[in-house]
Amino acid sequence: MTDAHPERGRLLAYLDDELTAPERRRTERHVRSCTECRRRLERHRRWSEQISDAAAAVDVEPPEMELHSPAGAGGSDVSEQRATAARRDATEQTSRRTSYLRAAAVVALVAGAGLLLSDAPLRALAGDVLERFSDLFGRSAPPGEVVTPADVPSGHAAESAASAASLRPESGRLLVDIRAEGGNSPPVYVRFRASTSAVVEASGASFETSPGRLLVRTDRDDTVRIALPEAGPTVTVTRDGDTLLQVEDGEVATMLSPDTVGGGTLLYRP
């Protein structure tokens, strides 16, 4: 190892997937060969986990809130809002299961809308899909909504292109498959928050973990699969058919290749 240790900000940025591809490769190369930096990285992971725990500990039940609109504001949105409210009222009469499926449909449309736009960044799209799922899960959502590019966070550089994506419910789970173009294209990142009830199967992809987050990465022709169960505190991470990590009721039931899953750090707490 001949290169200098990355400074602390860069190391955290590496953990948070905030580096450019060349920077990330350089840092990755260094970390792989430097015991001290692996220790520093692990320290950051531990701190991050403590912060996640502390933040969650002070959470309270969200109160009832209302959207206050000034008279005349919103223009044509007013009628749209009324229509939406009517749709929501109707939707709220349905069962939780129906809500779940509707949420799934909305998420599918979000994915679909993103894919129709050639410049839609996959990373933002994938994050968006999951975030929206998290937002929508457990409550009703108006059907037939498509989110436009204006909704995709700006500043996300396109890192790859998706050649296909699908989403379907199966045996009480919601499966999101995102197929990435491989070859020399940059890796695909799928990041989501473990604080949602999401459960993960990353098939055919490498992944990195940090407290509260799981980063799935594939840099070859691959499909990243994310399975979102309706409920359940089990986390399963698989690669090429092998179970790498399985967490049941908060306990690690199976853990292969501990180096790959972050030196044994448990990253998901149901």
Added chain:
Amino acid sequence: MERQGTNVVSRPSYEELFERHRHVLFRYLNRVTGDRELAKDITQEAFYRLVSEGTRPDDVRSWLFTVAMNELRDRVRTGERRERISAGRELNPDGPLRPDEEFERRSRVETAREVLDALKARDRRMLLMREEGFSYREIAEAIGVKTNSVGTLLSRAMERFADEYRKRDAQRDEEND
């Protein structure tokens, strides 16, 4: 890709944006301030601004957080409120806890509250924005720092958090002995 028989709405209404973002914004503000009422008030204020200005920012979530944080800063500056962490956890999705679990929970909440409270406001805001999954660029915009300094500032803030945590934990252990 599933696109079966659906109507396409070109952009979400304000009400839909409210539904989508209000809980996340409230959670963040509650974590930062520890004041449920204040968090609720500022959440509603941020959405009111969105509607009354008739604006359609590219990144609605980021816009709301920035507006909310400016509002919070103003209120703290004028002495109307002090940032503090005083809220206890009310969420209890699994029903009542056993007494030993309840003790453990209270202790955990108390430590979390004290540690977050001990941080400088900027550190707390940055750490909790990262916790919400914001990018460094978004954190930089909301906090008013350069994007390329966010990693270092966050790393230092994390270390200060961990130091505080260790201190409180040791104190608590001494008290229990």
